[in-house]
Amino acid sequence: MAESWVPVAPSSDFSLANIPFGIISTSADPTPHAAVAIGAEALDLKMLISQHGLEKTFPGIDGLEGVFSQPTLNAFARLGSGVHRSVRRRLQEILGTAPSSSSLLRDDEELRARALIAQKKVKMHLPMDIGDYTDFYAGYHHAHAVGVMFRGLQNALQPNYSHLPVGYHGRASSIVVSGTPIHRPVGQILLDPAAEPKQPTAGPSRRLDIELELGCFISRPNKMGESVDVNDANPGHIFGYVLLNDWSARDIQTWEYVPLGPFNGKNFATTISPWVVLADALKPFRAKAVDNPTPLQDYLKEQQTDNVFDIDLEVELTTADGGETVISRTSSKHLMWSFPQMIAHHTLGGCPLRTGDLLGSGTISGPGGEGESGSLLEMTHGGKREVLLSGMDARTFLKDGDTITLRGSAGPRGARVGFGECVGRVYTSLRR
Amino acid sequence: MAESWVPVAPSSDFSLANIPFGIISTSADPTPHAAVAIGAEALDLKMLISQHGLEKTFPGIDGLEGVFSQPTLNAFARLGSGVHRSVRRRLQEILGTAPSSSSLLRDDEELRARALIAQKKVKMHLPMDIGDYTDFYAGYHHAHAVGVMFRGLQNALQPNYSHLPVGYHGRASSIVVSGTPIHRPVGQILLDPAAEPKQPTAGPSRRLDIELELGCFISRPNKMGESVDVNDANPGHIFGYVLLNDWSARDIQTWEYVPLGPFNGKNFATTISPWVVLADALKPFRAKAVDNPTPLQDYLKEQQTDNVFDIDLEVELTTADGGETVISRTSSKHLMWSFPQMIAHHTLGGCPLRTGDLLGSGTISGPGGEGESGSLLEMTHGGKREVLLSGMDARTFLKDGDTITLRGSAGPRGARVGFGECVGRVYTSLRR
Numbered sequence: 001m002a003e004s005w006v007p008v009a010p011s012s013d014f015s016l017a018n019i020p021f022g023i024i025s026t027s028a029d030p031t032p033h034a035a036v037a038i039g040a041e042a043l044d045l046k047m048l049i050s051q052h053g054l055e056k057t058f059p060g061i062d063g064l065e066g067v068f069s070q071p072t073l074n075a076f077a078r079l080g081s082g083v084h085r086s087v088r089r090r091l092q093e094i095l096g097t098a099p100s101s102s103s104l105l106r107d108d109e110e111l112r113a114r115a116l117i118a119q120k121k122v123k124m125h126l127p128m129d130i131g132d133y134t135d136f137y138a139g140y141h142h143a144h145a146v147g148v149m150f151r152g153l154q155n156a157l158q159p160n161y162s163h164l165p166v167g168y169h170g171r172a173s174s175i176v177v178s179g180t181p182i183h184r185p186v187g188q189i190l191l192d193p194a195a196e197p198k199q200p201t202a203g204p205s206r207r208l209d210i211e212l213e214l215g216c217f218i219s220r221p222n223k224m225g226e227s228v229d230v231n232d233a234n235p236g237h238i239f240g241y242v243l244l245n246d247w248s249a250r251d252i253q254t255w256e257y258v259p260l261g262p263f264n265g266k267n268f269a270t271t272i273s274p275w276v277v278l279a280d281a282l283k284p285f286r287a288k289a290v291d292n293p294t295p296l297q298d299y300l301k302e303q304q305t306d307n308v309f310d311i312d313l314e315v316e317l318t319t320a321d322g323g324e325t326v327i328s329r330t331s332s333k334h335l336m337w338s339f340p341q342m343i344a345h346h347t348l349g350g351c352p353l354r355t356g357d358l359l360g361s362g363t364i365s366g367p368g369g370e371g372e373s374g375s376l377l378e379m380t381h382g383g384k385r386e387v388l389l390s391g392m393d394a395r396t397f398l399k400d401g402d403t404i405t406l407r408g409s410a411g412p413r414g415a416r417v418g419f420g421e422c423v424g425r426v427y428t429s430l431r432r
Numbered sequence: 433m434a435e436s437w438v439p440v441a442p443s444s445d446f447s448l449a450n451i452p453f454g455i456i457s458t459s460a461d462p463t464p465h466a467a468v469a470i471g472a473e474a475l476d477l478k479m480l481i482s483q484h485g486l487e488k489t490f491p492g493i494d495g496l497e498g499v500f501s502q503p504t505l506n507a508f509a510r511l512g513s514g515v516h517r518s519v520r521r522r523l524q525e526i527l528g529t530a531p532s533s534s535s536l537l538r539d540d541e542e543l544r545a546r547a548l549i550a551q552k553k554v555k556m557h558l559p560m561d562i563g564d565y566t567d568f569y570a571g572y573h574h575a576h577a578v579g580v581m582f583r584g585l586q587n588a589l590q591p592n593y594s595h596l597p598v599g600y601h602g603r604a605s606s607i608v609v610s611g612t613p614i615h616r617p618v619g620q621i622l623l624d625p626a627a628e629p630k631q632p633t634a635g636p637s638r639r640l641d642i643e644l645e646l647g648c649f650i651s652r653p654n655k656m657g658e659s660v661d662v663n664d665a666n667p668g669h670i671f672g673y674v675l676l677n678d679w680s681a682r683d684i685q686t687w688e689y690v691p692l693g694p695f696n697g698k699n700f701a702t703t704i705s706p707w708v709v710l711a712d713a714l715k716p717f718r719a720k721a722v723d724n725p726t727p728l729q730d731y732l733k734e735q736q737t738d739n740v741f742d743i744d745l746e747v748e749l750t751t752a753d754g755g756e757t758v759i760s761r762t763s764s765k766h767l768m769w770s771f772p773q774m775i776a777h778h779t780l781g782g783c784p785l786r787t788g789d790l791l792g793s794g795t796i797s798g799p800g801g802e803g804e805s806g807s808l809l810e811m812t813h814g815g816k817r818e819v820l821l822s823g824m825d826a827r828t829f830l831k832d833g834d835t836i837t838l839r840g841s842a843g844p845r846g847a848r849v850g851f852g853e854c855v856g857r858v859y860t861s862l863r864r
Contacts, residue, residue, distance in 0.1 A: 132605050137692060158690045159630045164620050168692035169601040173564050173784045174656060183657035185781030188596050188729065198591040202729045224606060225615035252781065258590045260569060260600035261693020267601065268781040297620065297634045349617030349684065349700040352605045
């Protein structure tokens, strides 16, 4: 991969090999519109096109009229993977130093000053208009560890787990972009879960947790009543990926979740990273999923077997006084189901997935125990052991003022493909 | 209540006491826009306003600019209950024969011919842009009966049931308006549920069922992190009501639903009736909910105790050869939780409800057994007994070609307030 003439730090997630898409607003143009990330800069696509016109900026690519001026990436996503690929390649020409590269931006100092804006100076917005959000449970080691805690070793994984990607409908209205403050939810909880009869109280969650996940955005929709073939799902129906923190109030969840699943324990907030990494950019990092010895139904059989990604993931906890501790390191390869399998299963009965719909992978934990866990629930064995932090601090669950930062990237230094940060700080509102 | 000069059959759901809102398109104006129902006619509000102007049609009511030309009722809903009340009252003046009534439409033959269109000649659309759909489980007799079937008498109702309105996030993308054909879903099912190890197959659902529910649309949103007080929810946050058929594939549901709740067993289709009956129109039919002896948390305590509605509901099954049988008659009063309680609980942790969001009550069944059940699952005791139909036909679950029609209305003949029909016909697609 060639280099970019824009300075890219070796540790940057946003090398020329990445080119993720996001929605920004700037002091010069406060209406949300599209950009890509390169190094520590955002390239304002609306600005670039307004200067050179669509035909000169993206020659030969149809359907882009007005697309990058919109407040979400939905119109772009809908154009399908062929267009995404062409646009990304063209941006690599514009931003690259290869002999074939374009001088459109590089040699225009005035345009560079206007179109290349430091990421820390732009405001990021939710990249997509998300119609429906579905959260799966494909992280095998997480599902097993939590299953043991909630239902005992005998029933840790339900009989259906290895036959289908278990998932449930999440809440779209509370999905927020990285940086949005996270309000500690009030809910019904059992202070003494063992007491009979069970007597809940209403109060702030005492067991506020995180879930480290990968999120996947749908590009082309399927019609109601028609299913998506597992081998057509990628790249046919996948736009790209983000990091996702499925904040979870364990005490609320434990009391409410039978028989219809998680509700208020989850629907108060879900944070996603702002830059959508395109399916193409993650292709070099494909890996084999967690082995599933169960014979699959035909509709879940993939021709391609390296169907998940080996992306290094980490979770950092920053306390109110600034102490930073990476509390988990793992990889997104620890899934037993791929996103194409999730899509095939989700649409098997004819459920329509629309452009912009979001699928969560489920919490990703490694096989190695606490230091590879995607949730505090696992790290602390259900709140029984503390996670030690720098500065002699410790946690079972999150305190007010704690900040959680998820990071994920793959590839060698200088040519990394990553998500940037997915950040949320916990607070308790005084106003109820 | 005065009468309308538009002919209203005594059995019509759409008397002058109702005035429900919907989205229509017509041969003269094929762009979806707003209307109200009166008798067997639809009054085209866009047409009425284009003739007389907003100030003459709705004098003194602010915020209506362009609202009735939109393809959904969201903008109208967002204006809040004060505006909904004023608009409905003004339409009762325009359509009524009282001395105070307006001659705006009645005395203008040419306008009447264009603005009053037979309902059977208009196409109805989904009335709202539905961001999120939440389905509750507030029908006490249903929850108990199904709980016995799924988990035995001992665990029929989970300990949380009487402490909070149990609910789960549904699928918004597959909500369709009455009349839309319903595709029988394919899914993973256990042909022999007792066999060990459990071995699913993939095929069309053999246990396709209905659920008779009331749906409630949100008007004013709450901010993320802020809860709605149970006593402010109605009319502060409620726009109006529809009938809702939560089609359910019981065999798919049984296998998939642990531990995260219903998914493909539900997300293939949900049908709603097209006319939104405003909160004000149902006010005269308030009734006491099913008694709940459990002491409630403060946030669920309502000042008003007649917090559900006594609306007569019925379910009709029409076979492919035209035989019609009413298989259930019950009332919407058989709920243990009111919509204000559902809203208070849903937002307790700060989950934002947006304008147009839909809440389902959960299946409504009466206490009297089969003939009052809101699902075939209950009527047939889990598929063990047949429901007899006219013409010596019988069903356990739905066959292809079957049509289900839900109806609901309250009040005396000639002044009825009802929903019209909520219809869906089942078919199996040859194309997979």
